[in-house]
Amino acid sequence: MAHNPRFLALVDDCRSRIKECDVHQVKQWLEQGLAFTLIDNREQDEWQKSRIPNAKYMGRGVMERDVETLLPDLDTMIVIYCGGGFRSALSADNLVKMGYTNVISMDGGIRGWNEAGYPLEGA
Template identity: 65%
Template sequence: MQHSQRFLDLVDASRQVIQETNVAQVEQWQAQGDAFVLIDNREESEWAKGHIPGAVYMGRGILERDIEHRYPDLDQKIVVYCGGGYRSALSVENLQKMGYRNVWSMDGGIRGWQQANLPLSES
Protein backbone atom coordinates (compact mmCIF):
# COMPACT_ATOMS: atom_id res chain seq x y z
CA MET A 1 0.00 0.00 0.00
CA GLN A 2 1.22 3.47 -0.84
CA HIS A 3 0.84 5.66 2.23
CA SER A 4 0.33 9.41 1.99
CA GLN A 5 3.20 11.66 3.00
CA ARG A 6 1.16 13.29 5.77
CA PHE A 7 0.45 9.88 7.28
CA LEU A 8 4.12 8.92 7.06
CA ASP A 9 5.10 12.23 8.70
CA LEU A 10 2.66 11.54 11.53
CA VAL A 11 4.09 8.05 12.06
CA ASP A 12 7.65 9.38 11.94
CA ALA A 13 6.78 11.93 14.64
CA SER A 14 5.35 9.15 16.81
CA ARG A 15 8.47 7.05 16.30
CA GLN A 16 10.53 9.86 17.81
CA VAL A 17 8.79 9.50 21.17
CA ILE A 18 7.99 5.78 21.49
CA GLN A 19 9.87 2.54 22.06
CA GLU A 20 10.06 0.20 19.09
CA THR A 21 11.09 -3.40 18.91
CA ASN A 22 11.24 -5.80 15.99
CA VAL A 23 9.99 -9.21 14.96
CA ALA A 24 13.16 -11.05 16.04
CA GLN A 25 13.04 -9.51 19.52
CA VAL A 26 9.36 -10.34 20.02
CA GLU A 27 9.97 -13.91 18.89
CA GLN A 28 12.87 -14.12 21.35
CA TRP A 29 10.75 -12.72 24.20
CA GLN A 30 8.11 -15.37 23.44
CA ALA A 31 10.70 -18.17 23.25
CA GLN A 32 12.20 -17.09 26.59
CA GLY A 33 8.77 -17.04 28.20
CA ASP A 34 8.97 -13.32 28.99
CA ALA A 35 5.77 -11.95 30.49
CA PHE A 36 4.20 -9.44 28.12
CA VAL A 37 0.90 -8.74 26.43
CA LEU A 38 0.94 -8.93 22.64
CA ILE A 39 -1.84 -6.86 21.08
CA ASP A 40 -2.94 -7.15 17.47
CA ASN A 41 -4.04 -3.64 16.56
CA ARG A 42 -5.35 -4.33 13.04
CA GLU A 43 -8.90 -4.44 11.74
CA GLU A 44 -11.03 -7.38 12.83
CA SER A 45 -11.11 -8.73 9.26
CA GLU A 46 -7.28 -8.76 9.22
CA TRP A 47 -7.19 -10.56 12.60
CA ALA A 48 -9.55 -13.25 11.29
CA LYS A 49 -7.15 -14.07 8.42
CA GLY A 50 -4.37 -14.89 10.89
CA HIS A 51 -2.47 -13.42 13.81
CA ILE A 52 0.62 -14.04 15.90
CA PRO A 53 0.17 -16.91 18.37
CA GLY A 54 -0.55 -15.63 21.85
CA ALA A 55 -1.82 -12.25 20.63
CA VAL A 56 -5.03 -10.66 21.83
CA TYR A 57 -7.20 -8.56 19.57
CA MET A 58 -7.71 -4.88 20.36
CA GLY A 59 -8.24 -2.97 17.14
CA ARG A 60 -7.07 0.57 16.62
CA GLY A 61 -10.59 1.89 17.03
CA ILE A 62 -11.09 0.44 20.53
CA LEU A 63 -7.61 0.12 22.03
CA GLU A 64 -7.57 3.37 23.96
CA ARG A 65 -11.16 2.87 25.09
CA ASP A 66 -10.69 -0.68 26.42
CA ILE A 67 -7.04 -1.01 27.45
CA GLU A 68 -7.47 0.10 31.06
CA HIS A 69 -10.23 -2.42 31.72
CA ARG A 70 -8.13 -5.33 30.48
CA TYR A 71 -4.66 -4.17 31.50
CA PRO A 72 -4.85 -1.60 34.30
CA ASP A 73 -1.19 -1.95 35.36
CA LEU A 74 0.63 1.01 33.80
CA ASP A 75 3.93 -0.88 34.10
CA GLN A 76 2.66 -3.99 32.27
CA LYS A 77 4.91 -4.81 29.32
CA ILE A 78 2.76 -4.43 26.20
CA VAL A 79 3.78 -4.95 22.58
CA VAL A 80 1.44 -3.68 19.89
CA TYR A 81 1.62 -4.77 16.26
CA CYS A 82 -0.33 -4.07 13.10
CA GLY A 83 0.30 -4.80 9.43
CA GLY A 84 3.66 -3.08 9.10
CA GLY A 85 4.33 -1.02 12.22
CA TYR A 86 2.62 2.24 11.33
CA ARG A 87 -0.72 2.02 13.14
CA SER A 88 0.96 0.39 16.12
CA ALA A 89 3.37 3.33 16.42
CA LEU A 90 0.44 5.74 16.59
CA SER A 91 -1.33 3.54 19.12
CA VAL A 92 1.73 3.21 21.36
CA GLU A 93 2.13 6.97 21.45
CA ASN A 94 -1.47 7.25 22.67
CA LEU A 95 -0.91 4.55 25.30
CA GLN A 96 2.11 6.50 26.57
CA LYS A 97 -0.06 9.62 26.79
CA MET A 98 -2.48 7.54 28.88
CA GLY A 99 0.32 6.76 31.33
CA TYR A 100 1.57 3.36 30.13
CA ARG A 101 5.32 3.18 30.71
CA ASN A 102 6.38 -0.13 29.17
CA VAL A 103 4.72 -0.16 25.74
CA TRP A 104 6.39 -1.08 22.48
CA SER A 105 5.48 -0.97 18.80
CA MET A 106 6.67 -3.94 16.74
CA ASP A 107 8.32 -2.55 13.62
CA GLY A 108 7.57 -4.67 10.58
CA GLY A 109 4.23 -5.84 11.95
CA ILE A 110 2.65 -9.07 10.89
CA ARG A 111 4.16 -8.75 7.40
CA GLY A 112 7.60 -8.89 8.98
CA TRP A 113 6.50 -11.88 11.06
CA GLN A 114 5.34 -13.67 7.92
CA GLN A 115 8.51 -12.77 6.00
CA ALA A 116 10.49 -14.41 8.82
CA ASN A 117 8.39 -17.55 8.21
CA LEU A 118 7.06 -17.52 11.77
CA PRO A 119 3.79 -19.30 12.61
CA LEU A 120 0.34 -17.72 12.56
CA SER A 121 -2.84 -18.65 14.40
CA GLU A 122 -6.29 -18.39 12.90
CA SER A 123 -9.54 -17.53 14.63
Protein backbone atom coordinates in the same frame (compact mmCIF):
# COMPACT_ATOMS: atom_id res chain seq x y z
CA MET B 1 0.92 -0.04 -0.01
CA ALA B 2 2.13 3.51 -0.52
CA HIS B 3 1.18 5.74 2.38
CA ASN B 4 0.36 9.42 2.13
CA PRO B 5 3.04 11.91 3.19
CA ARG B 6 1.08 13.50 6.06
CA PHE B 7 0.32 10.07 7.50
CA LEU B 8 4.01 9.14 7.30
CA ALA B 9 4.96 12.43 8.97
CA LEU B 10 2.52 11.68 11.78
CA VAL B 11 3.96 8.19 12.25
CA ASP B 12 7.53 9.56 12.22
CA ASP B 13 6.54 12.06 14.90
CA CYS B 14 5.11 9.26 17.05
CA ARG B 15 8.24 7.18 16.53
CA SER B 16 10.30 9.99 18.05
CA ARG B 17 8.53 9.35 21.39
CA ILE B 18 8.01 5.57 21.53
CA LYS B 19 10.02 2.39 21.86
CA GLU B 20 10.15 -0.01 18.91
CA CYS B 21 11.48 -3.50 18.40
CA ASP B 22 11.57 -5.86 15.46
CA VAL B 23 9.79 -9.16 14.87
CA HIS B 24 12.89 -11.17 15.80
CA GLN B 25 13.00 -9.56 19.25
CA VAL B 26 9.34 -10.39 19.88
CA LYS B 27 9.89 -14.00 18.76
CA GLN B 28 12.84 -14.25 21.14
CA TRP B 29 10.81 -12.82 24.04
CA LEU B 30 8.02 -15.33 23.36
CA GLU B 31 10.50 -18.22 23.27
CA GLN B 32 12.09 -17.03 26.53
CA GLY B 33 8.71 -16.83 28.23
CA LEU B 34 9.06 -13.13 29.00
CA ALA B 35 5.89 -11.78 30.59
CA PHE B 36 4.23 -9.26 28.26
CA THR B 37 0.91 -8.69 26.57
CA LEU B 38 0.98 -8.96 22.79
CA ILE B 39 -1.78 -6.93 21.15
CA ASP B 40 -2.93 -7.22 17.55
CA ASN B 41 -4.02 -3.72 16.60
CA ARG B 42 -5.38 -4.43 13.11
CA GLU B 43 -8.95 -4.49 11.87
CA GLN B 44 -11.26 -7.35 12.88
CA ASP B 45 -11.21 -8.93 9.40
CA GLU B 46 -7.38 -8.95 9.40
CA TRP B 47 -7.37 -10.58 12.85
CA GLN B 48 -9.78 -13.28 11.73
CA LYS B 49 -7.55 -14.25 8.78
CA SER B 50 -4.34 -14.69 10.77
CA ARG B 51 -2.56 -13.54 13.89
CA ILE B 52 0.53 -14.17 15.96
CA PRO B 53 -0.07 -16.99 18.47
CA ASN B 54 -1.15 -15.80 21.94
CA ALA B 55 -1.93 -12.26 20.74
CA LYS B 56 -4.95 -10.49 22.13
CA TYR B 57 -7.16 -8.50 19.80
CA MET B 58 -7.68 -4.80 20.38
CA GLY B 59 -8.34 -2.89 17.19
CA ARG B 60 -6.92 0.55 16.55
CA GLY B 61 -10.37 2.12 16.69
CA VAL B 62 -11.10 1.02 20.27
CA MET B 63 -7.68 0.63 21.88
CA GLU B 64 -7.63 3.84 23.87
CA ARG B 65 -11.20 3.24 25.03
CA ASP B 66 -10.71 -0.39 26.12
CA VAL B 67 -7.07 -0.78 27.16
CA GLU B 68 -7.59 0.11 30.82
CA THR B 69 -10.13 -2.69 31.20
CA LEU B 70 -7.74 -5.29 29.79
CA LEU B 71 -4.56 -3.83 31.27
CA PRO B 72 -5.17 -1.64 34.34
CA ASP B 73 -1.51 -1.80 35.48
CA LEU B 74 0.31 1.10 33.80
CA ASP B 75 3.65 -0.72 34.15
CA THR B 76 2.54 -3.81 32.20
CA MET B 77 4.84 -4.61 29.28
CA ILE B 78 2.77 -4.21 26.12
CA VAL B 79 3.89 -5.04 22.58
CA ILE B 80 1.57 -3.82 19.84
CA TYR B 81 1.63 -4.95 16.23
CA CYS B 82 -0.38 -4.18 13.12
CA GLY B 83 0.18 -4.90 9.44
CA GLY B 84 3.52 -3.16 9.05
CA GLY B 85 4.27 -1.06 12.12
CA PHE B 86 2.50 2.21 11.33
CA ARG B 87 -0.81 1.87 13.19
CA SER B 88 0.95 0.24 16.12
CA ALA B 89 3.26 3.25 16.40
CA LEU B 90 0.24 5.56 16.58
CA SER B 91 -1.36 3.36 19.24
CA ALA B 92 1.84 3.06 21.26
CA ASP B 93 2.20 6.84 21.31
CA ASN B 94 -1.34 7.22 22.65
CA LEU B 95 -0.81 4.60 25.35
CA VAL B 96 2.32 6.43 26.49
CA LYS B 97 0.27 9.63 26.65
CA MET B 98 -2.27 7.73 28.77
CA GLY B 99 0.46 6.88 31.29
CA TYR B 100 1.58 3.41 30.23
CA THR B 101 5.31 3.13 30.88
CA ASN B 102 6.40 -0.01 29.02
CA VAL B 103 4.81 0.08 25.57
CA ILE B 104 6.63 -1.14 22.46
CA SER B 105 5.56 -1.05 18.82
CA MET B 106 6.68 -4.03 16.73
CA ASP B 107 8.19 -2.58 13.57
CA GLY B 108 7.48 -4.69 10.50
CA GLY B 109 4.15 -5.89 11.87
CA ILE B 110 2.58 -9.17 10.92
CA ARG B 111 3.99 -8.87 7.39
CA GLY B 112 7.52 -8.91 8.80
CA TRP B 113 6.58 -11.78 11.11
CA ASN B 114 5.22 -13.79 8.19
CA GLU B 115 8.21 -12.97 5.96
CA ALA B 116 10.50 -14.28 8.71
CA GLY B 117 8.64 -17.59 8.53
CA TYR B 118 7.31 -17.38 12.08
CA PRO B 119 4.09 -19.21 12.95
CA LEU B 120 0.63 -17.72 12.58
CA GLU B 121 -2.72 -18.84 13.91
CA GLY B 122 -5.78 -18.93 11.71
CA ALA B 123 -3.80 -18.86 8.48
